[in-house]
Amino acid sequence: MKKILITGGAGFIGYHLAHHLLADDGNELVLVDNLQRGKRDTDLLELLKNDRVSLIEADLTDHKFYQSLPDDFDRVYHLAAVNGTKWFYKMPQEVLRINVLSLIYILEWIRGLSKKPKLCFTSSNEAYAGALEAFNQLPLPTPENVPLVISDTFNPRWTYAGTKLIGEQFVIFYAAAYQFPAVIVRPHNFYGPRAGYDHVLPEWSQRIARQEEPFVIYGADETRTFCYITDAVEAMQLLMDSDSTNGYPVETVHIGNTDEITMSDLAKKMFAAAGWTPQKLEYKPSPPGSVKRRLADISKIKRLVGWVPSTSLTDGLKKTFEWYQAHPKK
Numbered sequence: 306m307k308k309i310l311i312t313g314g315a316g317f318i319g320y321h322l323a324h325h326l327l328a329d330d331g332n333e334l335v336l337v338d339n340l341q342r343g344k345r346d347t348d349l350l351e352l353l354k355n356d357r358v359s360l361i362e363a364d365l366t367d368h369k370f371y372q373s374l375p376d377d378f379d380r381v382y383h384l385a386a387v388n389g390t391k392w393f394y395k396m397p398q399e400v401l402r403i404n405v406l407s408l409i410y411i412l413e414w415i416r417g418l419s420k421k422p423k424l425c426f427t428s429s430n431e432a433y434a435g436a437l438e439a440f441n442q443l444p445l446p447t448p449e450n451v452p453l454v455i456s457d458t459f460n461p462r463w464t465y466a467g468t469k470l471i472g473e474q475f476v477i478f479y480a481a482a483y484q485f486p487a488v489i490v491r492p493h494n495f496y497g498p499r500a501g502y503d504h505v506l507p508e509w510s511q512r513i514a515r516q517e518e519p520f521v522i523y524g525a526d527e528t529r530t531f532c533y534i535t536d537a538v539e540a541m542q543l544l545m546d547s548d549s550t551n552g553y554p555v556e557t558v559h560i561g562n563t564d565e566i567t568m569s570d571l572a573k574k575m576f577a578a579a580g581w582t583p584q585k586l587e588y589k590p591s592p593p594g595s596v597k598r599r600l601a602d603i604s605k606i607k608r609l610v611g612w613v614p615s616t617s618l619t620d621g622l623k624k625t626f627e628w629y630q631a632h633p634k635k
């Protein structure tokens with residue numbers, strides 16, 4: 306039996322990761338979430354019917370909470386964080402406090418345990434996005450070892466990236482100093498059902514369901530990649546279960562898809578998946594600072610655990626649209 310803690314377990318990645326890990330009868334899960342963003346919706350309640358998973362509603366920035374946690378976990382996936390661009394502008398000081406403090410408390414808690422679990426920390430591609438803005442160059446595809454950059458400390462947009470940058474350093478040096486295995490992952494555009502309502506695909510799903518005319522597309526010629534959530538959580542689990550990520554310094558690993566697609570072609574695929582095409586498209590420029598291309602180098606994860614994404618964009622978009630059609634924003 307493997308005992309696994311998932312912080313932020315009611316959120317997008319946490320929920321799908323829990324679903325994936327429960328497929329193994331030998332896993333017992335504890336999810337911790339303060340439900341700031343994650344919700345006790347029908348999907349989560351269905352998941353919680355399994356008696357090998359429980360949810361603790363708690364705030365990870367409350368240091369007293371850790372005294373009540375069991376001390377025999379084998380794995381900890383630390384996903385809890387405030388993310389979503391609107392929060393960076395609305396309460397940058399809270400983004401900094403919550404993301405950094407919860408990580409420090411998790412690390413201090415692990416440090417004090419006699420049986421130390423393996424830790425997965427979710428960083429972000431945002432941690433290196435500032436390098437492009439500051440120096441106007443980044444290798445494409447982008448490998449893990451590029452500089453992490455906060456291009457403007459006064460711009461609230463970079464608070465989240467700042468917490469990921471310092472978070473990576475905390476994990477690297479705590480793991481080495483207190484000798485516990487850990488891996489840092491940088492998710493690149495995970496998508497799928499139950500991802501909130503703010504990102505591009507959830508937003509398009511809702512506008513398609515309303516049959517919006519004309520259908521507005523921002524930054525039509527910019528390219529992006531999209532990694533379907535079931536592929537993504539499998540990648541995280543493989544990295545955590547692999548001996549190849551047990552050494553020091555800890556490994557930092559990109560998880561993403563390498564099939565680049567322009568936003569206008571993505572829209573066409575989404576219309577096909579939904580079975581509706583608008584009569585008129587309207588193209589508008591993307592917001593200032595938006596990059597033309599973003600592409601992760603995923604050769605490291607291939608080498609470490611042999612993972613490559615397997616869900617086609619067509620299948621993933623169909624599943625995503627169907628979920629959002631059945632779960633419109635309230």
Ligand SMILES: NC(=O)c1ccc[n+]([C@@H]2O[C@H](COP(=O)([O-])OP(=O)(O)OC[C@H]3O[C@@H](n4cnc5c(N)ncnc54)[C@H](O)[C@@H]3O)[C@@H](O)[C@H]2O)c1
Binds near residue numbers: 319366496
């Ligand atoms: N989804 C992506 O493509 C993506 C990309 C880059 C990085 N990440 C990182 O992956 C992790 C998970 O992302 P997600 O997309 O599932 O986000 P999410 O917002 O859906 O999940 C995060 C969860 O953490 C919880 N949480 C926040 N503050 C908390 C606190 N103080 N105590 C307890 N719980 C708290 C929220 O309620 C939420 O359910 C985050 O660290 C995020 O920064 C995700």
